[in-house]
Amino acid sequence: MKVLILSGDFVEDYELFAPLKALEMLGIDSHVVCPDKEEGDTIQTAIHIVEGWQTYSERLGHPFTLTYTFANINLSDYAGLIVPGGRFPEYQRNDERVLDIVKHFFARNLPVAAICHGLQILAAADVLKDRSCSAFPMCKSDVTSAGGNYIHFEAFSKNAHVDGNLVSAPAYNAIGMWMREFIKLLNVKLQL
Numbered sequence: 001m002k003v004l005i006l007s008g009d010f011v012e013d014y015e016l017f018a019p020l021k022a023l024e025m026l027g028i029d030s031h032v033v034c035p036d037k038e039e040g041d042t043i044q045t046a047i048h049i050v051e052g053w054q055t056y057s058e059r060l061g062h063p064f065t066l067t068y069t070f071a072n073i074n075l076s077d078y079a080g081l082i083v084p085g086g087r088f089p090e091y092q093r094n095d096e097r098v099l100d101i102v103k104h105f106f107a108r109n110l111p112v113a114a115i116c117h118g119l120q121i122l123a124a125a126d127v128l129k130d131r132s133c134s135a136f137p138m139c140k141s142d143v144t145s146a147g148g149n150y151i152h153f154e155a156f157s158k159n160a161h162v163d164g165n166l167v168s169a170p171a172y173n174a175i176g177m178w179m180r181e182f183i184k185l186l187n188v189k190l191q192l
Contacts, residue, residue: 001186004078005032006098006121008088013045013061014172015084015115022179026188031068031078034088035095038069046086050155058087073101080186081105085116085136085171093124102127106165111185113167115178119143122166133168134161 003023007016016032023030034043045061081101083089092098102125105112114122119135120142122128128148135143136155143150153159153170160169160177165185169178 001079001188002029002031002077003080003082003186004073004075004101005030005082005084006034006092006101006118007032007043007064007066007084008034008086008092009043010046010058010087011043011064011084012086012116012172013047014175015086015118016045016064017062018172018175019082019084019113019179019182022183026183026190028186028188030082031073032064032066033068033070033073034066035070035092035097037066038071039066041066048086070097075101075104078105078110080111080113080182082182083112083114083118083121085118087117089117089120093121099125109165111165111167111182113178113182115169115174116171119168122146123148131166132161132163133166134159134170135168136170 042063047059047061048056050056106127116136119139123142123146128146132149134151140150151161156173158174160181162181167181
């Protein structure tokens with residue numbers, strides 16, 4: 001089984017590394033890709049910290065080496081899609097190639113996990129109409145403008161929301177629940 005993970009510069013550090021390691025633990029092959037980049041290229045992650053201001057501050061996270069070449073994606077190879085948050089969704093939501101990937105997974109009702117600002121990409125792909133989902137609170141208007149029903153959780157709750165093939169959550173504190181629900185949708189059984 002393979003899972004595709006969309007990424008880019010300034011992806012939220014935890015929202016990339018934690019799912020990648022969870023899938024690795026289960027023996028699921030994960031390809032992390034970024035438009036116009038190749039396997040072996042490096043992207044920069046970021047750590048976002050809410051410090052009581054009206055927005056969050058951003059610090060450099062770990063550099064990450066991409067595990068697959070974007071141009072080589074064969075969508076029929078993948079059982080699911082992960083869309084982390086961070087700042088990269090703001091830019092990649094304007095890339096038709098990225099939107100086509102998202103549309104592919106929704107058209108086939110395959111599992112999709114999106115968290116934090118990752119819902120901006122789903123909103124731009126026009127796949128949220130009549131669906132309910134969570135996201136970072138500042139993305140509420142993206143969700144509702146796309147015809148979705150925004151489910152409010154406190155930004156740093158541990159809640160995840162499932163609507164059909166879509167698992168969503170507000171931010172990195174929910175990664176455990178978010179990944180648990182995604183793994184259920186993949187129908188992966190843990191054998192000890």
